[in-house]
């Protein structure tokens with residue numbers, strides 16, 4: 001059995017008055033199905049507005065679908081959780097790392113307080129001494145030291161803050177990490193270090209990743225498999241090597257040709273995009 005099984009996930013944002021159906025409604029997620037095995041890293045790629053974050057938010061529990069199923073370890077994540085313990089267990093199992101650690105870390109708390117709070121909330125640490133020991137081990141795990149434990153977020157660099165966000169997510173020993181553009185705000189060398197770190201953590205802990213990114217180079221680095229989303233629909237999926245190395249769908253080809261690299265021709269990208277949009281309009285894709 002897979003760690004995560006998502007089937008026929010569907011979410012429409014109703015933009016008409018009083019939630020009534022209207023021509024302006026946005027189908028953010030259109031009958032999306034996929035699975036993630038234990039220790040597997042699955043990428044979700046697509047341009048802005050393709051529905052990546054909505055899927056990520058549904059998995060974490062920040063958003064509800066109109067229909068569809070999400071199972072983690074066989075357990076229905078969308079069914080009502082009875083009682084505080086059940087709600088906490090559900091929250092603990094799937095942790096999210098956001099693009100902007102500034103928004104997700106409490107600026108009033110030191111790093112040790114942030115990690116300690118997460119561990120206490122989920123009953124991970126037996127005492128404050130235990131929390132401190134675990135905090136230092138986690139910081140070491142993400143390439144930070146004791147010096148950083150007593151710092152507040154503004155005293156850290158962007159890359160260090162993102163390491164803290166990853167440490168906080170790992171502090172509660174999740175089964176799945178949802179990383180939503182988690183390295184997009186970092187400069188390229190720091191990005192490479194954090195991607196290495198994520199690969200090591202996955203190997204050591206067996207945690208699964210849902211890795212949301214618009215950046216194909218990042219997806220190539222960390223994902224075993226990838227799903228390509230276009231306007232809420234999965235248009236192509238397969239191993240990362242298959243999808244990025246020998247794309248079949250016109251949209252995947254367009255995404256790849258839009259990525260700057262040697263021999264990149266922006267004018268050709270604009271022409272390809274126009275032909276793709278016309279083909280979509282004529283239902284030829």
Ligand SMILES: Nc1ncnc2c1ncn2[C@@H]1O[C@H](COP(=O)(O)OP(=O)(O)OP(=O)(O)O)[C@@H](O)[C@H]1O
Nearest residue numbers: 013026028046047048049050051052053054055214
């Ligand atoms: N709360 C909301 N209310 C109305 N529309 C929304 C809401 N959230 C998302 N949408 C719409 O749903 C679609 C998918 O949005 P989503 O944020 O999932 O895309 P994305 O691929 O993550 O984009 P980005 O890469 O820009 O974050 C977009 O058209 C967006 O405008």
